[in-house]
Amino acid sequence: MSMSVIIILILISVLVATGFLIAFFWAVKSGQYEDTYSPSVRILFGDKKPQKKEEDETTKD
Amino acid sequence: MQKVLSDIDSKLDLKCFHCGDVCPNNEISMEEKHFCCLGCKTVFEILDENGLCDYYDLEQNPGISLKNKDFEDKFDFLGNEKIIQKLLDFSSKDRNKIRFTIPSIHCSSCIWLLENLDRLKCGVLKAKVNFVKKELFIDFNPSVLSLQELVETISSLGYEPEITLEAYQNSKQKKESGSIYLKMGVAGFTFGNIMLLSFPEYFGLDVLDPYIAAFFPWIILTLAIPVFLYCGSDYFLSAYRGLRSGFVSIDVPIALGITALFIESFYQVVSGTGQGYFDSLAELLFFLLIGKWFQSKTYQNLSFERDYKSYFPLATTVIRDNNQEIIPVNEIEVGDRVKIKNNELVPGDARLLSEEASIDYSFVTGESLPDSHAKGDYIYAGGRNIGPVIELVTEKEVSQSYLTQLWNNEAFSSDQKSGAQLLINRVSKYFTVIILAIAVIASLVWWWLDPGKSVLVFTSTLIVACPCALALSVPFTWGATMRVLGRNGLYLRNAEVIEKLSGIDSIVLDKTGTLTEPQLQSVRFVGEKLTEIEEDLVSALAVNSNHPLSRTLVNFLGNRTVPSISEYKEFEGKGMEGRVNGNQVRMGSSKFIEDIQLNTELQSSRVYLNIDGLTKGYFEISNRYRSGLDQLIQDLKRRFKLYLLSGDNEAEKERLGDIFESQDDLLFNQLPDEKLKFVKKLQGFGLKVLMVGDGLNDAGALKQANTGIAITEDIAHFTPASDAILDSSKFIVLDRFMNLSRQSMNVVIASFTISFLYNFIGLAFAVTGNLTPVFAAILMPISSISVVLFTTVSIGFLARKNNL
Numbered sequence: 001m002s003m004s005v006i007i008i009l010i011l012i013s014v015l016v017a018t019g020f021l022i023a024f025f026w027a028v029k030s031g032q033y034e035d036t037y038s039p040s041v042r043i044l045f046g047d048k049k050p051q052k053k054e055e056d057e058t059t060k061d
Numbered sequence: 062m063q064k065v066l067s068d069i070d071s072k073l074d075l076k077c078f079h080c081g082d083v084c085p086n087n088e089i090s091m092e093e094k095h096f097c098c099l100g101c102k103t104v105f106e107i108l109d110e111n112g113l114c115d116y117y118d119l120e121q122n123p124g125i126s127l128k129n130k131d132f133e134d135k136f137d138f139l140g141n142e143k144i145i146q147k148l149l150d151f152s153s154k155d156r157n158k159i160r161f162t163i164p165s166i167h168c169s170s171c172i173w174l175l176e177n178l179d180r181l182k183c184g185v186l187k188a189k190v191n192f193v194k195k196e197l198f199i200d201f202n203p204s205v206l207s208l209q210e211l212v213e214t215i216s217s218l219g220y221e222p223e224i225t226l227e228a229y230q231n232s233k234q235k236k237e238s239g240s241i242y243l244k245m246g247v248a249g250f251t252f253g254n255i256m257l258l259s260f261p262e263y264f265g266l267d268v269l270d271p272y273i274a275a276f277f278p279w280i281i282l283t284l285a286i287p288v289f290l291y292c293g294s295d296y297f298l299s300a301y302r303g304l305r306s307g308f309v310s311i312d313v314p315i316a317l318g319i320t321a322l323f324i325e326s327f328y329q330v331v332s333g334t335g336q337g338y339f340d341s342l343a344e345l346l347f348f349l350l351i352g353k354w355f356q357s358k359t360y361q362n363l364s365f366e367r368d369y370k371s372y373f374p375l376a377t378t379v380i381r382d383n384n385q386e387i388i389p390v391n392e393i394e395v396g397d398r399v400k401i402k403n404n405e406l407v408p409g410d411a412r413l414l415s416e417e418a419s420i421d422y423s424f425v426t427g428e429s430l431p432d433s434h435a436k437g438d439y440i441y442a443g444g445r446n447i448g449p450v451i452e453l454v455t456e457k458e459v460s461q462s463y464l465t466q467l468w469n470n471e472a473f474s475s476d477q478k479s480g481a482q483l484l485i486n487r488v489s490k491y492f493t494v495i496i497l498a499i500a501v502i503a504s505l506v507w508w509w510l511d512p513g514k515s516v517l518v519f520t521s522t523l524i525v526a527c528p529c530a531l532a533l534s535v536p537f538t539w540g541a542t543m544r545v546l547g548r549n550g551l552y553l554r555n556a557e558v559i560e561k562l563s564g565i566d567s568i569v570l571d572k573t574g575t576l577t578e579p580q581l582q583s584v585r586f587v588g589e590k591l592t593e594i595e596e597d598l599v600s601a602l603a604v605n606s607n608h609p610l611s612r613t614l615v616n617f618l619g620n621r622t623v624p625s626i627s628e629y630k631e632f633e634g635k636g637m638e639g640r641v642n643g644n645q646v647r648m649g650s651s652k653f654i655e656d657i658q659l660n661t662e663l664q665s666s667r668v669y670l671n672i673d674g675l676t677k678g679y680f681e682i683s684n685r686y687r688s689g690l691d692q693l694i695q696d697l698k699r700r701f702k703l704y705l706l707s708g709d710n711e712a713e714k715e716r717l718g719d720i721f722e723s724q725d726d727l728l729f730n731q732l733p734d735e736k737l738k739f740v741k742k743l744q745g746f747g748l749k750v751l752m753v754g755d756g757l758n759d760a761g762a763l764k765q766a767n768t769g770i771a772i773t774e775d776i777a778h779f780t781p782a783s784d785a786i787l788d789s790s791k792f793i794v795l796d797r798f799m800n801l802s803r804q805s806m807n808v809v810i811a812s813f814t815i816s817f818l819y820n821f822i823g824l825a826f827a828v829t830g831n832l833t834p835v836f837a838a839i840l841m842p843i844s845s846i847s848v849v850l851f852t853t854v855s856i857g858f859l860a861r862k863n864n865l
Contacts, residue, residue: 004272004273006273007273007276010258010280011280014254014280014284017250017253017254018250020250021246021247021250024243024246024250025243025246028242028243028246033242034191034193034194035190035191035192035193035194036193037192037193038172038190038191038192038193041119041169041172041173041192042172042176044119044169045115045173045176
């Protein structure tokens with residue numbers, strides 16, 4: 001009966017895989033596959049923002 | 062524009078800091094940066110003031126030229142509450158959401174600037190760009206910023222959004238779901254897991270004790286149910302839809318195959334006799350979905366469905382009871398007095414109330430030179446007013462106008478895209494019948510030999526005959542061909558267009574804008590040769606006018622330092638005069654210069670010149686044919702019947718006759734619905750017609766033809782509804798596109814043969830009752846992958862052979 005642990009292992013592995021499947025669903029639903037170009041550019045903008053913007057943000061919230 | 066200028070004068074390399082166009086002189090500059098026009102400088106100033114000059118660091122000269130753009134009061138209609146509500150996606154007291162389509166989005170600087178709009182304009186809450194679709198999503202606070210102000214701000218930066226009647230009428234579009242991705246994800250996930258769980262079975266491992274081994278099939282079954290029901294749903298639906306409209310699509314044998322797979326495997330698991338073919342089922346659907354995705358990945362930012370609504374303005378100014386109001390164009394009634402400003406379109410057929418007007422019908426006919434009209438003239442919808450404000454009285458509603466009537470033709474209502482004609486569906490009819498016959502005969506024979514195996518043979522025949530490789534041949538061949546064509550400037554609406562292209566035997570060409578280059582005109586001076594100084598005088602005068610002919614002349618004369626001008630006067634639709642260096646210079650129509658009325662058609666492309674009361678001669682401006690046209694026509698003539706349909710007069714008949722080597726198939730003075738009827742007549746003779754055109758006047762013929770290709774100078778611009786959009790600079794390689802599509806049809810047929818071979822091998826095992834799950838799990842991927850490899854490699858080879 002020592003082999004029966006394999007059933008638990010399999011169930012866990014399927015569960016983990018399902019977790020990734022759900023993550024994939026979320027990615028599709030949130031529109032990540034609709035525009036594959038702008039995020040690659042947008043990431044380069046972040047550190048270039050001048051100070052004015054930061055002041056605005058602190059006063060806004 | 063840029064191209065024309067640089068052709069003429071390449072020695073000048075002073076480029077506009079904002080848009081990269083060549084600067085005509087170095088007068089407009091700021092902080093050692095040069096600009097080509099005041100518009101570009103203004104944008105720079107706005108960005109500079111707001112600390113947004115990072116815009117220029119991301120890309121070189123990212124800006125959009127604002128030359129000849131004028132939107133003073135253009136967006137006044139956005140003050141109308143009813144229109145605002147229709148355009149907004151969401152509205153509340155302090156947050157409105159709206160989506161704009163902005164064709165001029167073209168680089169990362171654009172994304173950066175538009176997404177930092179909140180720093181430029183107070184009231185913008187959030188801005189996000191979808192680059193692929195060229196869309197901008199904006200949240201703004203309506204109590205701080207009105208929609209009109211917002212649109213004006215964006216436009217003043219060069220990002221003028223498209224706000225058209227079409228968008229207005231179906232603004233609440235269904236949001237595209239990524240369901241193909243989800244299905245692929247589910248199929249891939251289950252395929253992998255089922256295969257892992259099937260390993261003990263594949264290798265016949267007996268190490269597991271029976272208690273645990275019995276557990277495996279049940280997990281597999283649980284995993285397989287969503288694949289069958291969710292991922293397979295499209296195939297059941299489409300098979301059903303096809304059958305209902307009377308044809309057996311390729312989805313029928315697929316649906317049969319996966320149903321047989323599921324039932325047989327389900328029975329095996331429940332009865333405890335095995336674990337079935339669930340791995341093959343998931344694998345099959347996974348591959349099929351990849352094929353579907355590969356084929357359907359089309360050009361999201363292009364629209365192939367446009368009709369006149371995309372060209373027409375959303376609203377116009379109407380004078381009712383001495384009050385001006387702005388109303389949506391589809392509410393205009395017969396007898397309304399409308400006011401049309403410079404650069405606005407006439408929405409419905411109307412009669413001119415103002416003394417005179419100059420109307421540019423380039424949207425309708427493709428002809429770039431404006432017509433002049435006098436009071437009482439009938440003006441057709443779709444004409445663009447060039448010059449001061451005019452008033453008209455509407456004679457027909459928008460939907461009943463001369464041009465828009467074209468869309469009431471049955472060609473637009475009948476849906477010819479049923480798919481029954483496609484090769485794959487013609488093949489699948491016979492395929493399905495033969496497979497069903499084999500399955501029935503085999504199971505009857507087994508009923509006689511061994512009744513217990515009869516059902517198994519029946520299902521396994523259907524399983525192994527499931528035309529996975531067959532169904533993949535088409536999407537991968539056409540998907541690959543479509544990519545090659547797209548890379549070369551021909552954008553197809555969908556992959557099926559390739560099959561239609563391959564069957565074409567006659568081609569109908571439009572003249573203006575298709576055979577000719579609308580931007581490039583050849584200019585010739587008839588008369589005594591002008592001196593340098595005289596040319597300077599002409600340039601000095603012409604540079605002041607916005608008339609297309611004047612602009613052509615300025616381009617023709619090239620960059621020069623022009624003397625200053627005084628007493629400049631422009632006579633709308635007639636000509637202009639001014640004093641340059643003490644010389645009285647007059648230019649314009651023959652009537653204006655010499656008071657002689659010539660044939661109006663000839664007159665429109667001639668500009669007479671008079672210096673100090675002496676007529677020097679005239680500039681003759683004519684369309685220039687695309688270079689390489691002769692060669693293209695000769696190549697096409699070898700394999701296709703060629704026709705020319707032009708809305709223009711016969712002035713060019715002889716010149717075209719030389720190119721076409723005969724004048725018989727050249728038709729002139731064709732009205733939009735005559736073009737449609739001509740195409741229909743050809744089809745009546747059993748010809749498969751390809752129509753190539755550009756203007757709205759070709760829209761009917763494009764729709765009626767078996768394949769319609771709309772040609773455009775700028776892919777982001779409007780084109781009439783068509784099967785494909787062709788970048789005009791690639792028009793001259795049309796014959797290579799035709800070659801490639803014909804050859805890719807041969808590739809499809811070859812890969813059909815390969816997949817039939819696999820089916821034959823599989824069937825041999827199935828009818829003899831020897832089909833095992835392992836064998837099925839190996840045969841399916843091998844056949845699929847080999848077909849995919851064969852098609853993509855062949856298309857790559859053919860593309861290179863055709864220099865594409």
